[in-house]
Every structure is written in structure tokens, then in C-alpha cells.
Amino acid sequence: MIRFDQVSKRYEGGHEALSQLSFEVADGEMAFVTGHSGAGKSTLLKLIALIERPSHGQIVLDGQSLSKVRRGGIPRLRRGIGMVFQDHRLLMDRTVFANVELPLVIGAVAPAERARRVRAALEKVGLLDYERQLPASLSAGEQQRVGIARAIVARPKLLIADEPTGNLDPQLAVEIMGLFAEFQQLGTTVLVASHDLPLIKRMKKRVVVLDHGRLVADVAASEVQ
Amino acid sequence: MSAAAPETAEAPRSGRSRARRVAGWREHHGWSAAASLRRLAGRPVGTFLTVAVMGLALALPLAFYLLLANVQSLGDGLGRNAAVSVFLKPDQAGPQAELLAKTLRERADVAAVAVKTPQQGMDELATMQGFSGALHALDEHNPLPYVLEVTPRADLDAAAFERLSADLRGERAVDLVQDSGQWRQRLDALLALGRRIVEALALLLAVAALLVVGNTVRVDIASRSEEIGVLTLMGASHAFVRRPYLYAGIWYGLFAGVLAVLLALAVEWALAGPVAQLGQVYGGRLRLGGLPPWLLLATPLASALLGWLGARLVSAWQLRKAA
Numbered sequence: 001m002i003r004f005d006q007v008s009k010r011y012e013g014g015h016e017a018l019s020q021l022s023f024e025v026a027d028g029e030m031a032f033v034t035g036h037s038g039a040g041k042s043t044l045l046k047l048i049a050l051i052e053r054p055s056h057g058q059i060v061l062d063g064q065s066l067s068k069v070r071r072g073g074i075p076r077l078r079r080g081i082g083m084v085f086q087d088h089r090l091l092m093d094r095t096v097f098a099n100v101e102l103p104l105v106i107g108a109v110a111p112a113e114r115a116r117r118v119r120a121a122l123e124k125v126g127l128l129d130y131e132r133q134l135p136a137s138l139s140a141g142e143q144q145r146v147g148i149a150r151a152i153v154a155r156p157k158l159l160i161a162d163e164p165t166g167n168l169d170p171q172l173a174v175e176i177m178g179l180f181a182e183f184q185q186l187g188t189t190v191l192v193a194s195h196d197l198p199l200i201k202r203m204k205k206r207v208v209v210l211d212h213g214r215l216v217a218d219v220a221a222s223e224v225q
Numbered sequence: 226m227s228a229a230a231p232e233t234a235e236a237p238r239s240g241r242s243r244a245r246r247v248a249g250w251r252e253h254h255g256w257s258a259a260a261s262l263r264r265l266a267g268r269p270v271g272t273f274l275t276v277a278v279m280g281l282a283l284a285l286p287l288a289f290y291l292l293l294a295n296v297q298s299l300g301d302g303l304g305r306n307a308a309v310s311v312f313l314k315p316d317q318a319g320p321q322a323e324l325l326a327k328t329l330r331e332r333a334d335v336a337a338v339a340v341k342t343p344q345q346g347m348d349e350l351a352t353m354q355g356f357s358g359a360l361h362a363l364d365e366h367n368p369l370p371y372v373l374e375v376t377p378r379a380d381l382d383a384a385a386f387e388r389l390s391a392d393l394r395g396e397r398a399v400d401l402v403q404d405s406g407q408w409r410q411r412l413d414a415l416l417a418l419g420r421r422i423v424e425a426l427a428l429l430l431a432v433a434a435l436l437v438v439g440n441t442v443r444v445d446i447a448s449r450s451e452e453i454g455v456l457t458l459m460g461a462s463h464a465f466v467r468r469p470y471l472y473a474g475i476w477y478g479l480f481a482g483v484l485a486v487l488l489a490l491a492v493e494w495a496l497a498g499p500v501a502q503l504g505q506v507y508g509g510r511l512r513l514g515g516l517p518p519w520l521l522l523a524t525p526l527a528s529a530l531l532g533w534l535g536a537r538l539v540s541a542w543q544l545r546k547a548a
Binding site: 049051074075076077078079080081083089091093102103105106107108109110111150 | 248249250252253256267451452454455456457458459460461462463465
């Protein structure tokens with residue numbers, strides 16, 4: 001699903017966020033990317049979604065080389081990726097329903113089909129009764145679940161999450177990670193960046209460890225203790 | 226990669242996918258139009274102010290147009306239809322005057338001809354203040370010629386009127402023709418100037434309306450930079466992100482155009498009374514020249530186009546900044 005091949009990213013000003021990074025994530029696999037802050041976790045996710053371009057090396061996503069995706073092709077690429085953010089990035093002036101609906105509106109799905117899929121997504125994250133509420137009236141954990149419903153509503157093959165539990169207490173964090181594991185079981189490839197090692201260990205999934213932009217460990221799910 | 230229908234513009238071009246493209250296109254436009262309308266309704270005060278400023282700016286040229294049309298019809302009513310006084314040479318007596326009057330009455334561009342004898346002229350003068358003394362001094366000798374009061378047909382245009390006037394001057398028996406020609410020419414020149422001023426004003430105010438919409442959309446985009454960022458991350462194309470703002474421009478323009486038409490109709494209605502009164506004083510020759518229906522229809526359409534253009538110009542660079 002994802003293949004990084006000798007990928008380096010140097011930002012303007014000379015800071016090297018990633019250097020010669022190579023790894024692969026298989027179809028339907030779930031993996032964590034971890035490391036101290038500034039290790040390059042966010043940069044890695046940004047390269048996948050083409051928010052940033054690599055300085056060197058090649059990234060292949062679902063058989064497609066990202067270096068060949070031009071500016072005009074970026075929207076189409078992103079419509080195939082569900083993204084979850086630490087600060088959930090919901091639109092606070094719209095209902096839960098309208099927020100979750102957005103990827104389907106962008107995908108030009110007809111209204112009746114939109115409503116059906118939005119409700120299915122909200123049901124999966126346990127928020128079906130909240131569709132008419134504004135995000136501000138929800139708790140932090142509920143808001144993050146709305147963000148996840150929005151990420152999966154268009155049924156992307158790849159789900160990426162950048163510190164999705166960063167603002168949540170441990171109990172809620174476990175719940176959220178459990179949701180990601182459920183989506184993996186439904187066939188979605190999931191890549192989660194997180195620095196919460198105890199939580200990651202609990203999940204028993206593959207862990208990719210970065211340090212100063214270099215891959216220092218790649219622990220298979222079966223070896224996680 | 227997504228199971229959701231890909232965005233229309235990028236789907237392959239087979240027959241079935243074209244149908245889906247069209248459906249998707251309609252879906253996007255319907256959603257954008259409705260969403261932008263909801264946003265406008267969501268902040269009624271701001272929307273009203275923008276529409277009001279733009280509407281007033283567009284109502285002004287309409288009101289001037291109305292004023293100009295009425296001054297023109299006033300000029301037509303007073304100037305063109307006024308009788309022309311044709312003074313015959315002193316050697317022309319009653320029979321020749323009657324004969325000329327008869328010939329003139331047969332002309333297609335003449336409505337009526339009245340013959341005024343020297344005695345009638347003298348009587349008229351006698352009724353005027355200060356003339357009676359002077360008339361006594363004439364000592365029974367009447368120096369006044371026969372005068373024909375020629376009333377042209379009411380619907381003559383300026384050129385036809387000029388021809389009639391020239392024909393009258395060309396008559397052998399005629400000494401002097403006193404018409405309103407010069408007065409007409411001055412009025413026509415003034416009206417031409419007025420029209421040019423209205424055109425220039427309309428252009429300036431249209432630019433003002435464009436800027437008003439542009440600025441409103443600019444502020445709107447600036448306040449929604451977060452939303453734009455989220456949409457872009459979710460794979461919205463540039464066109465998709467921009468579309469609601471273009472619709473907002475169209476709505477602003479359309480509403481402002483309708484407001485401008487209503488304001489102009491109100492001015493027309495307010496003018497109707499005084500103009501009718503003026504018309505009565507002038508023996509029913511004046512009517513209020515209203516705004517033509519095509520203008521009432523064209524104003525909202527042109528205004529919607531202005532709104533779209535304003536939104537388009539601003540969103541092009543504002544969105545690039547926000548993204």
C-alpha cells in the first residue's frame with residue numbers, strides 16, 4: 001500500500017526532517033509510527049498526503065508513484081486517504097452530520113446516499129444520536145470520533161492519523177485506538193503517528209520507530225511486548 | 226482509491242461516466258448554491274448591508290436614467306409640438322394668407338394652421354401691459370403683417386420638424402419664421418451631455434458595486450481560511466472550494482439588482498404625481514416616461530454578473546493565499 005524508498009525531506013532553512021527512510025506498509029496492515037517530537041512522524045504523514053513533497057527518494061502509494069502526481073491531481077489522491085488530526089479540525093459552525101458529510105459532498109455523492117453513509121459512519125463511532133449537534137457541544141473524545149467518522153465515511157483504502165489521541169485522557173485514547181483497529185479489520189490500511197508508547201504497546205501492532213528522521217527500529221506486530 | 230465517486234472533472238470519458246459526470250456536476254453546483262445561500266442567510270445584517278450598498282449604487286443610474294427620459298419627453302412635449310409663428314411679408318393680404326394656410330393644411334406634417342389678421346395681432350398687443358400708449362401713437366396705421374400659427378403634428382422628430390421649418394422659411398410670401406428650433410437644439414445638446422454623464426456614472430457605480438462584492442467575498446474567504454484548509458486536505462479541488470464564493474457573488478448581485486429596480490420603481494412612483502400635475506398644466510401633452518421593461522429585467526441579471534465577476538477576481542488570489 002505504502003512504500004518509502006530512500007526518502008529524505010529537507011525543509012527550507014536546512015532542517016532535515018527525514019533522511020533516507022525506507023519502509024513498506026502492506027495492504028490492510030496497521031502500523032504505528034513513533035519517536036520523540038521532531039523525529040519526523042508528522043512529516044512522514046504529510047509526504048503521503050502530498051501536503052509536502054520529498055526532497056529525495058520515491059514514495060509509492062497503492063501502486064502510484066507520488067512524484068508523478070501533479071498539482072492538479074492532488075485532490076483526487078487525497079480523496080482516497082482518510083485523515084485524522086490531533087486537533088480533529090472539525091468545522092465548528094456546522095452540525096456533526098454536515099461535518100461528516102463533507103468528503104461525500106466533495107466526492108459528488110447524491111444526497112440520499114450521503115445520508116445513508118453518514119449515518120453508517122456515525123453508528124460505527126457510536127455517535128448516531130449526535131448528528132444534529134454542533135461539535136462544540138461534544139466532549140473532546142466525541143469530537144475526535146466525529147473526526148474519525150469523517151475520515152472513513154468515503155471508505156478510503158488508507159487511513160492516516162497524526163497524534164489522534166494527543167489531547168485525550170488514557171481511557172478515551174484506548175477507545176480511539178480500538179476504533180482504528182476495527183477499521184483495519186474491515187480491510188482499511190491504517191497508519192497512526194503517536195508518541196504514546198504505553199498505548200502503542202497495548203495495541204500489539206507493528207511499530208516503526210524514528211529518531212531524528214532516521215528509521216531506528218521496525219518491530220513486527222508479533223514481537224511487540 | 227476511494228469507493229466514493231471520484232470528483233466529476235477527473236473521471237474518464239466513457240458514455241456512462243459522462244452521465245455520472247453531469248450528475249456530479251449538478252450535485253456540486255446545487256450544493257454550492259444552497260450552501261452559499263445558507264451562509265448569506267446565516268448573517269443577515271452583513272448580507273443586507275452589502276446588498277443595500279450595491280443596490281443603492283445601481284439604483285442611482287436608474288434614477289438618473291428616469292430623470293433624463295422625462296426631461297426628454299418634457300422637451301418633446303413643450304418644444305416640438307409648440308406652434309410655429311409664420312410672419313408673412315407686409316405686402317401679403319388676407320386672400321394670399323388664406324391660400325397659403327390652405328396649402329399648409331394639406332401637408333402631412335402639419336396638424337393645424339390658424340390665420341391671425343393684423344387686427345387680431347393689434348388686439349392681442351392692446352391687452353398687454355404698457356403697449357396701449359404705443360399703439361395710440363401709431364395713429365390708426367396698423368404695421369402688423371398676417372401671421373400663420375402652424376401647429377406641427379405631435380409625433381414629428383427633430384429632423385422632420387427642421388424640414389418643415391425650412392420649407393416654411395422657403396415660402397415666397399413668408400418674411401420670418403419664429404420656431405423653437407434653437408431652444409430644441411440646446412435642449413438636445415444638454416440631453417446628450419446628460420446621457421453621457423449617466424453612462425459614465427453607471428460605469429463608475431458598476432465598478433463600485435463590483436468592489437463592494439469583491440471586498441465582502443474577500444473578508445468572507447479570510448474568515449474561512451480554516452474551513453478552506455480542511456476542505457483542501459479532504460481532497461476538494463480548487464474549483465470546489467471556490468464555487469460557494471462565486472455563488473455568493475451571484476446572490477449578492479441578484480438581490481442588489483432587484484433592490485435597485487424596486488428603488489427605481491419607487492422613484493418612478495414618487496414622480497408620477499408631480500408629473501401628472503405638470504402634464505395637466507400643459508394640457509395633457511406630458512406623460513411620465515417610465516423605466517422600460519427590458520431595463521427592469523436586465524438590471525438584476527447584469528448585477529448578478531457583476532457580483533460573480535467581483536467574487537471571481539477576488540477569490541482567484543485570496544484562495545491561493547488561504548490554501
